[in-house]
Amino acid sequence: MKPNIKNIAVLTSGGDAPGMNACIRAVVRTGIYNGVNMFGVMQGYQGLINNNIIPMDARSVSNIIHLGGTILKTARCLEFKTEEGMEIAFNHLKEREIDGLVVIGGDGTFTGAQRFGKKFGIRVMGVPGTIDNDLYGSDFTLGYDTAINTVIEAIDKIRDTADSHDRLFFIEVMGRDSGCIALRSAISSGAEAVLLPERETSLDELINQLEIGAKTKKSSSIVIVSEGHKAGGAYDVAKKVKERFNHYDTKVTILGHLQRGGSPSSFDRILGSRLGYAAVNELLSGNSMQMVGLFGNEIKATSIDEALTGHNFKLESDLLEMTKVLSI
Structure with a gap:
């Protein structure tokens, strides 16, 4: 009843x-x-x-x-x-x-x-x-879908700057326990690497990926970092990479609560x-x-x-x- x-x-x-x-x-x-x-x-x-x-x-x-x-x-x-x-x-x-x-x-x-x-x-x-x-x-x-679209729009604009200045950008996205935003954003924005909470990605592995791009004359690189990655946030990862890989001018962007807003x-x-x-x-x-x-x-x-x-x-x-x- x-x-x-x-x-x-x-x-x-x-x-x-x-x-x-x-x-x-x-x-x-x-x-x-x-x-x-x-x-x-x-x-x-x-x-x-x-x-x-x-x-x-x-x-x-x-x-x-x-x-x-x-x-x-x-x-x-x-x-x-x-x-x-x-x-x-x-x-x-x-x-x-x-x-x-x-x-x-x-x-x-x-x-x-x-x-x-x-x-x-x-x-x-x-x-x-x-x-x-x-x-x-x-x-x-x-x-979720809107957040990804917001991230992609931001990355597209950042890549224009990255290409113009031969820069390596580390872009931190939301996802303390879930890498869903990071993974789909990486695919749809053409990022060179992505760091996820669910996967262990060593610094050596990341640098190896970046070195491959440098050898094939990539003019820029984008690395998406989920905020919950075990190696730390984008600033932590960027600092460690900079110490061992100087090919690019390294920059960091934290998208933060921008991802929650918008129509x-x-x-x-x-x-x-x-x-x-x-x-x-x-x-x-x-x-x-x-x-x-x-x-x-x-x-x-x-x-x-x-x-x-x-x-x-x-x-x-x-x-x-x-x-x-x-x-x-």
């Missing part, structure tokens, strides 16, 4: 990601279409504790599908990790008779949702919104819309404690437990091999 859900709230938590607004829009309008009262929680779990919960209608989400960031704002909330904080948050939902919650975010967001849903029995549905693409249960997470790509707008639509329909069908994700071209649900503990080997073997073959 399907539950009689009358009120659903949506929040964004953790790091923002392009496409979150498209997802919020889909959540709100899908709920309203099905006769559900919709609410938005400002500043994530902090908003639940502060009782910053606002009613939303179809016009509340007009003209936002193209915007980066999140209109609901986001914040990291240490208080929500405590029993007392969760109790306060639940009471605020209870006051408004909210019986369904859609959370958009990454692993920290889902960890909070997991504990909250199990403790109080509230129906929870997750949407993977993180540029790192590091959650099990979805081939692509919301914001979402068409892919992320569609993905956000599909995931938001699916999340509400899953709740209305009686499902809970799950995450909706993209498998192939289908939207499927995975338990939040599995999304947090599963292993998704997203570094495609052919792409890893191509970084060597195509950089000669």
Whole structure:
């Protein structure tokens, strides 16, 4: 028997990601279409504790599908990790008779949702919104495609300077535990080398790759460094390489939070819309404690437990091999 859900709230938590607004829009309008009262929680779990919960209608989400960031704002909330904080948050939902919650975010967001849903029995549905693409249960997470496009655009401009001055650029991209952005950016920008958290790449191996390029008269080189690489960040790697390899004038660029911003790509707008639509329909069908994700071209649900503990080997073997073959 399907539950009689009358009120659903949506929040964004953790790091923002392009496409979150498209997802919020889909959540709100899908709920309203099905006769559900919709609410938005400002500043994530902090908003639940502060009782910053606002009613939303179809016009509340007009003209936002193209915007980066999140209109609901986001914040990291240490208080929500405590029993007392969760109790306060639940009471605020209870006051408004909210019986369904859609959370958009990454692993920290889902960890909070997991504990909250199990403790109080509230129906929870997750949407993977993180540029790192590091959650099990979805081939692509919301914001990942836009982040890669942002990185590629920056690298294309940097290469113009690198070619003009015979320079070696080390470009650091986001990815503390996941090299997905670094790997795909390296292939699509024609980088000479890439350093990933998942792989051990020795300094000797990197210098050997650069020496091959120098001997074949490459006018410049681009090395993509994922921020989580074991040898350190781009500055650390560049310093070590400079000590042993002086062919190029060495420069470092940290792209940082630039990768999180900007108007979402068409892919992320569609993905956000599909995931938001699916999340509400899953709740209305009686499902809970799950995450909706993209498998192939289908939207499927995975338990939040599995999304947090599963292993998704997203570094495609052919792409890893191509970084060597195509950089000669």
